[in-house]
Amino acid sequence: MFALVDCNNFYVSCERVFNPALNGKPVVVLSNNDGCVIARSNEAKALGIKMGVPAFQITEFFQKNDVAVYSSNYALYGDLSHRVMSSLGQFTPELEIYSIDEAFLNLIGLPVNYREYARKIRRTVLKNIGIPVSVGIGPTKVLAKTANYYAKKTPENQGIYVLDSPTKINEALKLFNVEDIWGIGRQYSKLLKSLGIKTAWDFTQLQDSWVKKRMTIVGLRVKKELEGISCLELELIPAAKKVICTSRSFGESQTELELLREAVATYAARCAAKLRKQHSCAGMLMVFIHTNGFKTDEPQYEKNFVCKLPVATNSTMELIRYALFALKAIYQRGFRYKKAGVLVLDIVPEDQVQGSLFDNVDRHKQAVIMKTMDGINTKYGRDTLKIAVQGSGRKWKLRQEKLSPCYTTRWKDIITIRV
DNA sequence: TCTGGGGTCCTAGGACCC
DNA sequence: TCTGGGGTCCTAGGACCC
Numbered sequence: 430m431f432a433l434v435d436c437n438n439f440y441v442s443c444e445r446v447f448n449p450a451l452n453g454k455p456v457v458v459l460s461n462n463d464g465c466v467i468a469r470s471n472e473a474k475a476l477g478i479k480m481g482v483p484a485f486q487i488t489e490f491f492q493k494n495d496v497a498v499y500s501s502n503y504a505l506y507g508d509l510s511h512r513v514m515s516s517l518g519q520f521t522p523e524l525e526i527y528s529i530d531e532a533f534l535n536l537i538g539l540p541v542n543y544r545e546y547a548r549k550i551r552r553t554v555l556k557n558i559g560i561p562v563s564v565g566i567g568p569t570k571v572l573a574k575t576a577n578y579y580a581k582k583t584p585e586n587q588g589i590y591v592l593d594s595p596t597k598i599n600e601a602l603k604l605f606n607v608e609d610i611w612g613i614g615r616q617y618s619k620l621l622k623s624l625g626i627k628t629a630w631d632f633t634q635l636q637d638s639w640v641k642k643r644m645t646i647v648g649l650r651v652k653k654e655l656e657g658i659s660c661l662e663l664e665l666i667p668a669a670k671k672v673i674c675t676s677r678s679f680g681e682s683q684t685e686l687e688l689l690r691e692a693v694a695t696y697a698a699r700c701a702a703k704l705r706k707q708h709s710c711a712g713m714l715m716v717f718i719h720t721n722g723f724k725t726d727e728p729q730y731e732k733n734f735v736c737k738l739p740v741a742t743n744s745t746m747e748l749i750r751y752a753l754f755a756l757k758a759i760y761q762r763g764f765r766y767k768k769a770g771v772l773v774l775d776i777v778p779e780d781q782v783q784g785s786l787f788d789n790v791d792r793h794k795q796a797v798i799m800k801t802m803d804g805i806n807t808k809y810g811r812d813t814l815k816i817a818v819q820g821s822g823r824k825w826k827l828r829q830e831k832l833s834p835c836y837t838t839r840w841k842d843i844i845t846i847r848v
Numbered sequence: 849t850c851t852g853g854g855g856t857c858c859t860a861g862g863a864c865c866c
Numbered sequence: 867t868c869t870g871g872g873g874t875c876c877t878a879g880g881a882c883c884c
Contacts, residue, residue, distance in 0.1 A: 460852035467852070485850035501852085528884045614882050645858055647882075674854060681849090723851055770853090828850085 430536040430543065430566055430593070431663070433573040434517055434550060436510075437561045437581065437588075439530035440468035443509045444499050446559040447836045447844060455496040459484050462678045462828050463500050500829040508837045512558045520550055525663045533570060535663050547589040567592040570661045571654035574611040575601060575629070595657070602630040602655060612651040617644055629655055669707045669776065675699040676770025680828035682721060683766050689718065690753055691820030696771040697752035698819060701745040702806075704773060705799060710741035710782050712775030714748060716755035721767035730766075732759040741775065741782045744795040745802070748773065749816055810839075 436442060440458040445451045455472035459465065465481050466473075476494055478487065484498070491498055510529045518524050523535035536543065547564035554562050565577025572592050579601065580590035592598050608618035610629050620643065626632055633655050641649045650660040675696040683689055693716055704711055717733035734755035742748065752771050777783075805814045812819070834842035 462850090462852065464850080464852050481852090483851040488850085531884075612882070616881060645881080647858065668856095670855075672855070676853070678852070721851090768852095 430568055431570050431573040432521075432534040432536055432543075432547065432550070433527075433565045433570070433577045434532050434534065434554075434562050435565075435577050435581065436513060436530040437563055438468055438470050439510075439560070440499075440501065440506055441470045441473075442560045443502070443506050444497075444833055445470075446509065448833070451497055455494060456499070457491075457496060458499045458501055459831070461501055462680060463830055464678070467501070498831050500832040502833050502835065504835040504838045505833065509558060509560060513554055513560055513562070516554050516557050517550070519553070520546070523663055523665055525665060526667065533573065533663055536566065543591045543593060544589060547591065551588055561588070563588045565590050565592075567598070568657050569654040569659040570663075571611050571651055572598065572657065575605060575655075578605070578609060598657065599630065602633065603628055605629040607632055610651060610655070612647065617648065620644075669709055669778070670703070671776055672772060672774045673700050673703045673711070673776070674770060674772045675703070676717075676768060676772075677827060678768045679766070679825045681825075683825050684762075684764070686757075686760050686762075688820075688822075688825050689756060689760060689766060689769060690818060691822070692769050692825045693718075693752050693756045693771060694749045694816060694818045694820075696769065697748045698745045698816060700771050700773045701743055701748045701799075702803070704743035704776070705779075705803060708779045709776045710743045710779050711748070711773035712738050712741040712777065713773070714738065714751050714755065715772040715774070716752050716759065716769070717772075718756070718759060718766050718769045720764050724765075728764060730761060730764040732761075734758045740785050740788050740790070740792075741777050742790075742792075742795075743779060744790075744792075744799055745816060746798075747790065747795065749818060753818070 441456045444456060444458065453472065454470070455476055456470040457466045457473050457478060458468040460467045463484055465483050466478060467481070469478055469480070473496060476496070478496070490496070506529060514524070514526050514532055517532050517534065521534040521536065521539065525533040527533055536546070539546070543566050547566060550564055551562055554560055563577055563580040565573050565575065565580045567573040567576045576590040576592045580586050580588050592601055605628055607613060607621050607626055607628060608615075610632065613621070621632060626635065633652060635652070637649060637652070640652050653660050677692070677696070679692070683692070697714070700711070713735060715733055715735045719731035720727060720729050722729065736751045736755050738751060802814050806812065836842055836844060
């Protein structure tokens with residue numbers, strides 16, 4: 430049996446942990462740059478605020494309805510996520526951290542009453558971290574996901590739902606909309622509905638061969654999982670990333686190469702740090718820049734440039750050098766750039782880098798410098814030590830007008846209690 | 849004024865090899 | 867009119883997830 434534990438309206442719940450006045454009120458959290466709504470409290474959902482709606486389109490609605498609005502605070506969400514996950518780790522030897530707010534637990538071999546166990550998980554996470562979670566339990570990951578949906582959407586279930594018998598599973602599937610199945614997205618829903626397939630149960634009645642042909646092996650696995658045949662294993666050790674991307678929209682569109690250089694260098698530095706964190710090196714790097722596609726009255730430009738590196742690396746200095754070379758190759762004067770990004774790919778483990786006879790970089794020295802830099806930045810905070818070209822003005826920074834304090838990750842943001 | 853960011857997997861088709 | 871059989875590797879595009 431698998432349990433899926435999912436934090437309720439996670440980003441909103443994180444804001445509420447340190448600001449309980451938000452309880453019972455409509456709250457939303459916006460995407461980077463204060464762009465779109467990406468998290469909503471139940472009250473905000475009840476007001477009809479849709480996922481992904483651009484914030485500027487409903488600023489008045491926010492005011493009229495007294496909606497609390499927050500910029501994304503990933504330092505806070507990431508830290509609380511860690512705490513939730515380590516709390517969940519107490520409940521099983523096999524935990525898969527699936528996303529910032531979700532984890533699968535293997536319950537095999539735990540001789541327990543599942544309902545009681547789920548209640549205990551909820552109680553513990555709420556008490557230790559202050560985050561409400563929903564727990565769905567089923568014989569496969571897809572069924573655990575399905576159960577979680579019932580745990581969350583039906584208040585009588587009090588955040589818990591267990592699919593532990595064929596009868597219960599059948600009943601649940603007959604009431605479950607096909608588009609809500611984990612793994613069935615917009616396109617497949619459209620296809621299935623056009624054929625009169627409305628529920629998860631209808632989907633399980635299709636022929637395997639048809640599903641495989643039209644929805645590939647991935648779709649067939651989902652069907653098997655719904656039938657109670659487990660095809661998706663728990664992934665206990667997070668796999669190294671095959672591609673790493675750092676990209677941002679700018680708070681204000683930028684025209685000058687010098688400022689784009691600062692941004693691109695900073696993104697390259699982030700990619701390098703992410704590579705080192707997973708002990709990998711990248712053999713290829715791509716830089717892209719583009720104008721604001723929503724502004725149809727402005728001249729548009731979009732371009733990327735790929736560099737093949739002679740020897741794979743995770744050195745900040747080296748990656749920045751290539752990134753700036755790529756940027757120079759694609760930058761054109763006269764456009765208002767809205768976004769830039771750096772991707773690193775062709776990723777290999779750092780101890781399996783293919784050397785080169787003609788390599789003239791002292792890789793050992795680079796590694797020592799990077800280790801020192803990472804050590805200092807871990808201890809004193811990101812960018813305490815950085816490369817000069819990253820700049821210090823940050824004119825291209827994100828818009829974050831409603832950012833809450835980093836309560837748990839920055840000394841000066843720690844809350845004070847008045848007695 | 850204002851529209852996010854970061855990933856994975858699968859398949860078809862083209863290019864190549866013998 | 868007719869034109870073999872068996873492979874690999876790479877890429878683009880499409881689907882999905884949070």
